[in-house]
Amino acid sequence: KAGVTQTPRYLIKTRGQQVTLSCSPISGHRSVSWYQQTPGQGLQFLFEYFSETQRNKGNFPGRFSGRQFSNSRSEMNVSTLELGDSALYLCASSIGTLNEQFFGPGTRLTVL
Amino acid sequence: TQLLEQSPQFLSIQEGENLTVYCNSSSVFSSLQWYRQEPGEGPVLLVTVVTGGEVKKLKRLTFQFGDARKDSSLHITAAQPGDTGLYLCAPGQGGSEKLVFGKGTKLTVNP
Numbered sequence: 271k272a273g274v275t276q277t278p279r280y281l282i283k284t285r286g287q288q289v290t291l292s293c294s295p296i297s298g299h300r301s302v303s304w305y306q307q308t309p310g311q312g313l314q315f316l317f318e319y320f321s322e323t324q325r326n327k328g329n330f331p332g333r334f335s336g337r338q339f340s341n342s343r344s345e346m347n348v349s350t351l352e353l354g355d356s357a358l359y360l361c362a363s364s365i366g367t368l369n370e371q372f373f374g375p376g377t378r379l380t381v382l
Numbered sequence: 383t384q385l386l387e388q389s390p391q392f393l394s395i396q397e398g399e400n401l402t403v404y405c406n407s408s409s410v411f412s413s414l415q416w417y418r419q420e421p422g423e424g425p426v427l428l429v430t431v432v433t434g435g436e437v438k439k440l441k442r443l444t445f446q447f448g449d450a451r452k453d454s455s456l457h458i459t460a461a462q463p464g465d466t467g468l469y470l471c472a473p474g475q476g477g478s479e480k481l482v483f484g485k486g487t488k489l490t491v492n493p
Binding site: 274303305312313314315360362368369370371372373374375376 | 422
């Protein structure tokens with residue numbers, strides 16, 4: 271069974287731009303979560319989607335948004351990029367009540 | 383939101399040594415997950431412990447869940463360079479709860 275895939279793997283943007291990241295979960299997984307990872311803050315939860323509905327949200331500004339499609343694929347969007355948005359963005363899918371996360375390789379976003 | 387503290391934050395050891403890393407909280411968990419993340423990759427689930435006092439072994443890795451289900455430890459025997467990575471813990475919760483990770487222990491095993 272194929273793992274979680276994320277595109278693109280690397281992205282360079284400038285301040286004020288917006289960016290869209292994509293995630294394809296493991297087949298059959300209906301929950302998709304997004305995380306931001308930085309050296310200073312560690313792995314921080316952004317939001318989770320389940321069956322096209324946002325089920326949970328972390329403490330991030332409204333510039334960070336996401337959506338999930340009927341095939342469970344998900345996208346996240348960051349508008350008006352700031353230097354501090356430079357990070358590794360990880361997507362994870364899960365199935366079952368233990369909420370075990372299966373992560374993709376991440377998208378490394380650099381904001382100049 | 384359940385806060386997790388992982389210790390030590392950094393650990394550098396020689397190949398063949400044993401080590402233990404810890405994951406602690408003041409909250410009770412229904413279960414707890416351990417992940418390992420290698421540089422440039424996403425975290426990979428190692429194990430989920432669900433019962434207080436439970437011990438699980440994965441080759442040279444031994445995971446223990448505290449009796450009160452507030453803490454957990456990961457012991458590595460005869461560490462190898464391939465064990466190098468960031469070890470993260472997270473409370474496993476029902477599907478409706480968001481997952482909050484500890485900041486991790488960065489382990490370096492030198493050959």
